[in-house]
Amino acid sequence: MNTPESHSAEERRRRGRLGIGVIGAGRVGAVLGAALRAAEHAVVGVSAVSEASRERAENLLPGVPILDIPDIVERSELVLLAVPDDALGALVSGLAKTGAWQPGQLVAHTSGRFGTEILAPARAAGAIPLALHPAMTFTGMSLDLTRLADCSFGISAPAAVLPIAQALVVEMGAEPVVIDDEDRVLYHAALAHASNHLVTLAAQSTQLLASLGVEHPDRLLGPLMRASLENALASGEGALTGPVARGDVGTVEAHTRALADAGTEDFRAAYGALSAATASRAADRGLLSTEQRDAILKALQPELPGPEE
Secondary structure, eight states: OOOGGGSOHHHHHHTTOOEEEEEOOSHHHHHHHHHHHHTTOEEEEEEOOSHHHHHHHHHHSTTOOBOOHHHHHHHOSEEEEOOOHHHHHHHHHHHHHTTOOOTTOEEEEOOSSOOGGGGHHHHHTTOEEEEEEEOSOOOSSTHHHHHGGGOEEEEEOOGGGHHHHHHHHHHTTOEEEEOOGGGHHHHHHHHHHHHHHHHHHHHHHHHHHHHTTOSOHHHHHHHHHHHHHHHHHHHGGGGOOSHHHHTOHHHHHHHHHHHHHTTOHHHHHHHHHHHHHHHHHHHHTTSSOHHHHHHHHHHTSOOOOOOOO
């Protein structure tokens, strides 16, 4: 059977296709490898250490050999580094010390935090650095491939090769958004705040409702959270509702005291911090008066009971 992997390197170059090596068969690496393979690039090898990553590689990249990292780098025209942020620098520099990187080889990482500077050791050896970060949360399953169609990537690359990064993202069905190297940390903080903290908020609210005897908290929260998110993305802070936006000090104070009495300290802390931020932003935009804002901030700090006499 004639598969993309069976084409010679010379033939792939003529067709504008690349031999791609995936280092890290985690949720991101395996999915992006599958997406690039669907775009008729040849995935020549994948690294997978854990049983879960091996299973993921077999499911999403069937027939692709599981190889050691040096072998993947040696065989690849594009090396996709899909490893944790804290492991990325040591991996790149370690491979540089062994002389693994090749002149003209494309090296792309999937970290949101880093730009191309983390790839400096590979670049010094003549490799071409790319940063391709998908702004999406992954499950590591095939359904992620369909989600790429609605996904954007934060990309960074030297100006001369930026079109290569853009083309790779477009081939995966996603939209490239150029982020300057020096802005990557703030870019990533914005995404982490929006995505990770949304999960925390949902988990906290689900736990609290369950503690009240609600059997299916998701049925209460799902429609509300989906509508809130859609409205916020469409209308920004114009979609803000609730007691803080109304300046309803009594309700905010009641919430704060009830949460303190219930012993839900992490929930109370998150509620207080986000309510304070909401009040300040609402006041800055003229939705609340300064007096209302200050009253809300005071209501978020209930008097703690003193020591027992």
